[in-house]
Amino acid sequence: LCFSHGFDAEEDLVGKLASMSTNERIKAIQKMPETMRKKREIRNKVLKEITKKSRHRGAQCTQGAAVSFRRFGNTLSEYFQQLQPWHKTLKIIGAEFGTSVLSYFVFLKWLLNLNIFSFLINFGFITIPQFLAAEPNNLSFTGLELFTGAGYFQQTVLYYGFYTNATISKVENGPSYNMQLAYIFTVGIYFVISFLILLFSMARLFSRNFVNSQTFSVNASKLLSTWDFNITNEKAVKLQQKNLLIQIKEGLTEVNKEVRNFSVKERVGHIAAHLLAWVVSLATAVAACAGVYFLSINNLELFMKGYSNDLQRQTAMLVLPVIVSLLNTLIPFFFSWLGHLEKFQTPGQHIYVTIIRNIILKISIVGILCYYWLNIVATSESQCWETLVGQDIYRLVLVDFIFCLLGSFFGEFLRRIIGTTVCMSLGLPEFDIGRNVLDLIYAQTLTWIGILFSPLLPGIQMIAFLIVFFVKKVSLMRNCQPPRKVWRTAQMTTSFIFLLFCPSFLGVLCVIGVTVWRLKPSEECGPFRGLPSMYASVDEWMQILESYTVSKWVVWIYRNLISSELFFFILSTVVL
Amino acid sequence: GSAQGSGAMGGSASLIPRDLLGEYQELTFLSKQEILLAYKRFSELLPKEERENACSTRVPKSQILTLPELRANPFQQRICHVFSTSETEDDSMSFEDFLDMLSVFSDSATSDIKSYYAFRIFDFDNDGILDRKDLEQLVNCLTGQGEGSRLSSEEMEQLIQNILEESDIDKDGTINLAEFQHVVSRSPDF
Numbered sequence: 001l002c003f004s005h006g007f008d009a010e011e012d013l014v015g016k017l018a019s020m021s022t023n024e025r026i027k028a029i030q031k032m033p034e035t036m037r038k039k040r041e042i043r044n045k046v047l048k049e050i051t052k053k054s055r056h057r058g059a060q061c062t063q064g065a066a067v068s069f070r071r072f073g074n075t076l077s078e079y080f081q082q083l084q085p086w087h088k089t090l091k092i093i094g095a096e097f098g099t100s101v102l103s104y105f106v107f108l109k110w111l112l113n114l115n116i117f118s119f120l121i122n123f124g125f126i127t128i129p130q131f132l133a134a135e136p137n138n139l140s141f142t143g144l145e146l147f148t149g150a151g152y153f154q155q156t157v158l159y160y161g162f163y164t165n166a167t168i169s170k171v172e173n174g175p176s177y178n179m180q181l182a183y184i185f186t187v188g189i190y191f192v193i194s195f196l197i198l199l200f201s202m203a204r205l206f207s208r209n210f211v212n213s214q215t216f217s218v219n220a221s222k223l224l225s226t227w228d229f230n231i232t233n234e235k236a237v238k239l240q241q242k243n244l245l246i247q248i249k250e251g252l253t254e255v256n257k258e259v260r261n262f263s264v265k266e267r268v269g270h271i272a273a274h275l276l277a278w279v280v281s282l283a284t285a286v287a288a289c290a291g292v293y294f295l296s297i298n299n300l301e302l303f304m305k306g307y308s309n310d311l312q313r314q315t316a317m318l319v320l321p322v323i324v325s326l327l328n329t330l331i332p333f334f335f336s337w338l339g340h341l342e343k344f345q346t347p348g349q350h351i352y353v354t355i356i357r358n359i360i361l362k363i364s365i366v367g368i369l370c371y372y373w374l375n376i377v378a379t380s381e382s383q384c385w386e387t388l389v390g391q392d393i394y395r396l397v398l399v400d401f402i403f404c405l406l407g408s409f410f411g412e413f414l415r416r417i418i419g420t421t422v423c424m425s426l427g428l429p430e431f432d433i434g435r436n437v438l439d440l441i442y443a444q445t446l447t448w449i450g451i452l453f454s455p456l457l458p459g460i461q462m463i464a465f466l467i468v469f470f471v472k473k474v475s476l477m478r479n480c481q482p483p484r485k486v487w488r489t490a491q492m493t494t495s496f497i498f499l500l501f502c503p504s505f506l507g508v509l510c511v512i513g514v515t516v517w518r519l520k521p522s523e524e525c526g527p528f529r530g531l532p533s534m535y536a537s538v539d540e541w542m543q544i545l546e547s548y549t550v551s552k553w554v555v556w557i558y559r560n561l562i563s564s565e566l567f568f569f570i571l572s573t574v575v576l
Numbered sequence: 577g578s579a580q581g582s583g584a585m586g587g588s589a590s591l592i593p594r595d596l597l598g599e600y601q602e603l604t605f606l607s608k609q610e611i612l613l614a615y616k617r618f619s620e621l622l623p624k625e626e627r628e629n630a631c632s633t634r635v636p637k638s639q640i641l642t643l644p645e646l647r648a649n650p651f652q653q654r655i656c657h658v659f660s661t662s663e664t665e666d667d668s669m670s671f672e673d674f675l676d677m678l679s680v681f682s683d684s685a686t687s688d689i690k691s692y693y694a695f696r697i698f699d700f701d702n703d704g705i706l707d708r709k710d711l712e713q714l715v716n717c718l719t720g721q722g723e724g725s726r727l728s729s730e731e732m733e734q735l736i737q738n739i740l741e742e743s744d745i746d747k748d749g750t751i752n753l754a755e756f757q758h759v760v761s762r763s764p765d766f
Contacts (some may be wrong), residue, residue, distance in 0.1 A: 026602050029602065029603060030602070030603065030604065030605055030679075031686055031688065031689055033688075033689050033692040033693065035661050035672075035673070035676060036600075036603055036604070036672040036673075036675065036676050037661065037672065039603045040599070040603060043599075043602070043603065071598065074601065074607075074608070075608070241650070241718065241719050241720030
């Protein structure tokens with residue numbers, strides 16, 4: 001649309017608008033950068049034009065109906081918006097702290113929605129039918145179960161072991177519900193849906209935000225677009241101005257600096273320092289993994305032999321999760337201290353390197369735990385290894401949640417007290433976005449792994465995320481100051497979802513795949529008892545289906561597509 | 577970014593006639609709740625006797641600048657000037673100007689319209705292009721003034737040189753609307 005002035009141009013505009021559909025016309029008028037008076041004039045002219053045309057066709061009553069229908073649709077979508085919880089809270093956070101801190105909370109809300117979705121699916125399709133065929137629970141309930149997940153909880157729907165392998169039917173010769181198939185299909189379809197959701201989110205964010213990646217140097221688009229108009233707090237505005245000034249000055253001196261010819265000795269020194277730091281961090285990660293591995297094997301032996309006291313046994317089970325959470329909390333501080341020792345060229349590099357090292361640490365810990373569960377616990381002589389794994393994951397999730405709250409308490413609340421009373425030079429703490437996001441991704445990874453062994457785990461994680469949201473929000477408002485660096489928010493959001501997808505979700509898919517295809521389910525508990533593998537239930541079902549001629553095409557699809565490796569190869573190429 | 581404030585939606589639905597409300601919804605990017613909230617905030621800026629006629633009264637600039645969203649904004653003067661349709665050039669705003677402003681800053685506005693108005697806000701001398709003086713004033717606004725925290729004149733020169741090198745496509749020493757919109761469209765953070 002051309003906005004030049006002049007009577008003829010306006011006539012053309014009116015004519016063009018009159019020929020559009022109502023929705024398009026409204027959007028086009030909204031997009032015009034004119035004052036409201038001018039827009040109203042044009043709109044009235046267009047409406048006159050339209051009524052002139054439609055008088056010939058007498059289509060006025062349908063127009064009236066269309067208008068009221070559209071108004072109704074608008075009201076409906078507005079009510080939906082109001083229903084969104086925390087809309088106001090998120091706006092306030094964005095106004096005080098900027099869009100980068102806001103992106104953490106938006107990510108947390110997204111993960112919360114994902115967990116609500118998985119909890120509803122699991123509860124609806126697996127747990128509710130199980131309630132109908134439940135066996136009575138003979139164990140007694142002591143309060144300690146909330147922490148250890150064992151004891152009373154062992155015989156409840158919380159864990160895999162409780163679910164029956166029978167076909168449930170309430171009415172004689174009535175519709176029956178095959179628990180085995182329900183279990184495996186619910187979990188399978190949930191993962192497929194999550195996969196698609198993650199894939200689409202990533203594709204959408206990538207196409208929007210990574211069209212061209214800019215360097216950190218001062219350039220026009222950075223200057224013209226980094227003003228975060230969201231911020232309304234006066235102190236925050238002054239802070240943002242100061243930061244922008246510092247960044248501009250830094251950027252200019254960078255460009256000005258002649259490329260210093262480092263002497264060979266200096267360059268070798270720098271590279272050696274980097275290499276040494278990497279070796280030390282990888283060694284730390286390996287040491288942490290080895291510690292976790294031996295501790296868990298020890299734990300398993302003691303568990304099998306049995307303690308004299310049941311209470312002792314239960315509390316001893318908490319040692320492993322506490323050690324894992326301690327490692328996850330303390331080693332990142334070590335890494336960032338290490339990063340201070342090295343001389344990086346820009347502070348941005350320091351942050352990225354520290355984040356990568358933290359990711360490697362967390363991935364290796366989760367990896368070693370999965371190895372332990374799938375190779376050691378699954379082949380041990382315990383009665384119901386899936387329930388054991390479920391309990392381990394439950395404890396890990398719970399202790400991680402407690403440590404998250406503690407971290408908020410120490411990292412933000414105490415730090416503020418220290419920074420304002422004892423050691424004035426420190427000042428208020430900043431909200432550490434990188435560390436908090438990695439914590440969220442770690443918690444979500446554990447939940448995904450645990451879905452197969454403990455179907456109600458997303459519900460627990462959902463409650464945990466709710467509490468974390470409130471605690472972090474209150475802590476942020478009271479204790480923290482707005483971030484000093486101007487983060488590049490759009491890229492950050494994309495990186496979060498990418499991190500969630502790539503190591504986390506794909507890793508979980510591998511673990512679940514190995515469990516379903518290769519491992520032998522326990523003999524005495526769970527929906528797949530007695531079968532050679534969990535997948536065998538689908539095989540059996542396919543054989544049953546083959547006997548009905550109606551469903552032969554299902555069997556054909558199964559035999560030729562899903563069972564063949566070629567299909568998966570093509571699928572992965574398409575995805576990539 | 578958005579310039580919405582917090583506050584409950586009151587019973588002000590009866591104060592704007594329904595067809596006018598519908599018209600505002602069609603002409604701006606705001607939803608019905610947002611328009612009613614804006615009405616409430618706008619009428620609070622007026623003295624009590626004039627609140628009945630809020631739709632047709634003009635609010636002087638000094639009152640508009642007391643809004644918390646604008647109070648700390650370094651571009652407050654320019655924003656008032658750009659959105660005001662006052663014939664006496666005193667930058668007073670009517671309710672419709674106010675809605676225009678909120679509409680452009682709302683989340684649902686297209687980036688084209690945001691960049692158009694950003695260009696006009698940054699154009700300090702209102703000549704339709706961003707020349708060196710405009711850019712200098714822009715940088716000063718962004719980095720805050722006073723307290724000895726300005727850029728030196730060499731740094732300013734170099735910064736403006738960098739900006740022009742990158743955005744000035746026809747190399748005439750100034751940035752026009754099309755070049756501005758092109759530069760801004762490459763940054764997803766805008």
